[in-house]
Amino acid sequence: MLEKAYDPSPVEAKWVKAWDAAKLFKSAPAAKRKSYTIVIPPPNVTGALHLGHALNNALQDVLIRWRRLHGDETCWVPGTDHGGIATQNVMEKQLKKDGKTRHDLGRERFLEKMQEWTKDCKNTILGQLRRLGCALDWDREAFTMDEVRAKSVFESFKRLWAKGLIYRGERMVNWCVRCGTALSDIEVEHEERKGHLWHIHYPATDAHRDIVVATTRPETMLGDTAVAVHPDDERYKGLIGAMLKLPLTDYEIPVIADDQVDKDFGTGAVKVTPAHDPNDYEIMLRHPTIGSRKVIGFHGELLPEAGKNYAGLSREKAREKVVADLKASGLLEKVDDHRHAVGVCYRCGSVIEPLLSWQWFVKQIELAKAPLAALEAKKFVIHPESWAKPYRDWLVNIKDWCISRQIWWGHRIPVWYCLDCNDISNKEIHQLPDLVCVVSLSKPEACPKCGGKKGNFSQDPDVLDTWFSSALWPMSVFGWPDKTGDLDYYYPTSILVTGYEILYLWVARMQMMGLEFMGKVPFTDALIHGIVRDKSGKKMSKSLGNVIDPLEMMDKYGTDALRFALLIQARPGKDIPFSEESLTGARNFANKLWNSTRFVLMNLPESPSKPYEAPNDGHCCRELVDDWILAEYKVAIRHAEAAMSAHDPAGALAVLYEFLWDTFCAWYVELAKNRLQGPEGESKEAARAILVHVLNGTLKLLHPFMPFITEELYAALKPYAGESARFLLDASVPTLDDVIVNDMDSPRQKMRTLSEVTIAIRTLRSQLNVPPDLKISVIASGGQDREVGLLKEHQDYIKPLARIERITIDAKASRPPHSATAVAAGMSFFVPLEGVIDFAKERERLQKELVKAEDDVKKIASKVENKDFIARAPESEVALARSQHKAALERQSRLKETLAILS
């Protein structure tokens, strides 16, 4: 016998172990079966999993289990990502605690430590995924930096290089001075911040007049090489070509004209700092004579070129000093408040410094063509569709991808520099132009240029952007570049499930790489989900202290409850406001499921002689409520299937929740009690058969969402349901064809009428404070043949639910004195309540009912009395409205009648 309340922990532990031991989630290419494949978005090895991971993986698990129960050969590939900068930062923070930097350890020792950390972290993460119940094929575990993946990375680099799609060049890059590396454009986040607009006088050398420029970064003026104005700007026409004295320096800079200058912003004159601003760099390319001067270094420090007063200062200190010095020399016109977007590092939040440096890039325009075509041809579909446009726009406006990172943790760039041709001893690689190089995994034999001495090479010290290896993930996990059977069978994968925050960073790049190297999309669909936020919609973060730990929630409420709470709220593409309260409802549902099964089991023989047959229309002793629940069950299946097809697991779950709780438990189980408590016989057996089969099917449908509890209950119900599968996942879900119901409509209509009557009498009881243990008698009066007949036949349904002792059905019965009245289904139900009833109260109650009824009549009458409605609305609508009108009138007149008697 099951416990009274569901206790998740032992159940979860048991099944995690059993699934694992049975290798339940193992997949192998199966020629005859359709493959359904998902590659996990590999979590970074930066620590433990958070709620976002829980949601992401729960969603994938739902899809995988759902498809498997539908007969597909499902394969879900687990793995982790080395996580480049993010992971290196974690380690550097740890070192910092001991007052050390990575340079104290040296590259080799540092990487050893990283490997150790990674090993631990991987175990933690994979263990958590197991606990979440994820149906991952554990034998396929991959890591973005393991041997197989390293081969994929090298091969793709080599091929792109051979095609001229990878190049090394000097560009204005986004430099994070804290992380000490270049970043790609999408790794920069733009934050709106309060700032200032400093207005600075730049005197003309002839001393006749000066120009005032407006800037948000005064410290960069030390590197100005020009002031630009719009060619049509009348204010500055005479000054174009004139020279200005650059304050605080000895430099003289020209006034130039450039179309890009906005006359209406600031003073209409822009200081031009080509070395530290992407736009100014562009201006320099159009006006090469102005040249550029670098005044800020890679550590965010002011360089000697900035002048001896400033050299060595940080960017922040330099700003303060420049402003102070300008003020002192009277050149600061004014300071305005100014809100503007500041680029910050997506990993550490430091302000990005645009700097010129030599980096490796992937040409994107060519590579973006195939993904755009795939999108156009619907070979790749994004759900929800609203993300397709931003995705396309990004690909259309794509810029080259900077792939080199000046960190240690990652795939080392497979490029070697000939030490005979290049002098690379003095500076860092990213500051050296035009190097002679060879692309090779290991040290090359000879230099293609000088034929140089054997082995006199040095490898590029930098590593590849972590997203470079991630981009290959759907291929590399199946062994690419080797031609493997797995790749043949599983690629393209079925669907990618991820958050919208990495749509460009990752999804777009996988499409590019997949199409480039495989000629096919890496996945045909992408399911984009939202971010898990706190109750008030804020992002969860350690600094805000609003983080909810999924493990803690799993301990407290159970894994299935956590999954349920996340999944039911995971409306397509929408963020999820999450709080601990979300979990109580989920836990309660699990308990409801548990207890409904407990109830069914309690009412079955201890050991079944044989399993119950699946219900069908020829079944003996079927009655109305049986036909009804099967019809409802079928509708639920249809709706759940439709929602899943529409990539809306939350919708499917809502359907199943409602069916189990509000339909199956609230009505069917309650009504089955009649028969279950009665004598053994065919009617009882019929009820048992239906309870078992509908519940069993519902468990299966719910299994993808709540795998543990359903597995446990399925096991308990198995002997009665005639199930032979060892695990629920090896069974199959009920399909629409399995549920045979000839007449869907009539049982549902009949039950609607009966429940209407039940509710009306319950309401009466409640409003008149009739004690629950007081059984009442009811006299049903009036009504059409259909309703009266139905009531006669099925009064046993109503009696226990409304706690009625006796129902007298007499079309002509009149209201006995001392009785209250309920009106439903075109009938009046008189409830004699001598001594209990308060007539004033009853009048008041009926008056309220009447107001409502009159309201109803009015609303519907406005339709029925509308000639245009009758003439233009579909016939079925008109007929429906007419019958509604009739029913409303009937109700109204019955209430009026009763009130008349009472007053």
Add this chain to the structure above:
RNA sequence: GCCCAGUUGGCGCAGCGGUAGCGCGCUCCCUUGACAUGGGAGAGGUCAUAGGUUCAAAUCCUAUACUGGGCACCA
């Protein structure tokens, strides 16, 4: 600045052309042999605003206002 999404009871969300639904919260009643992690009943919404289409609009269209997001940024 451009684009997208949202605006429905106190809160969080469904519904997306035919008389407004769910969960939580709230009020009242109930420990009745599955479940108080439960049951029953109830209060609470002119579905952001203004126009339009339609016999009929929360639902379609157009504006507006807020909110959130994406992209691009003018120093």
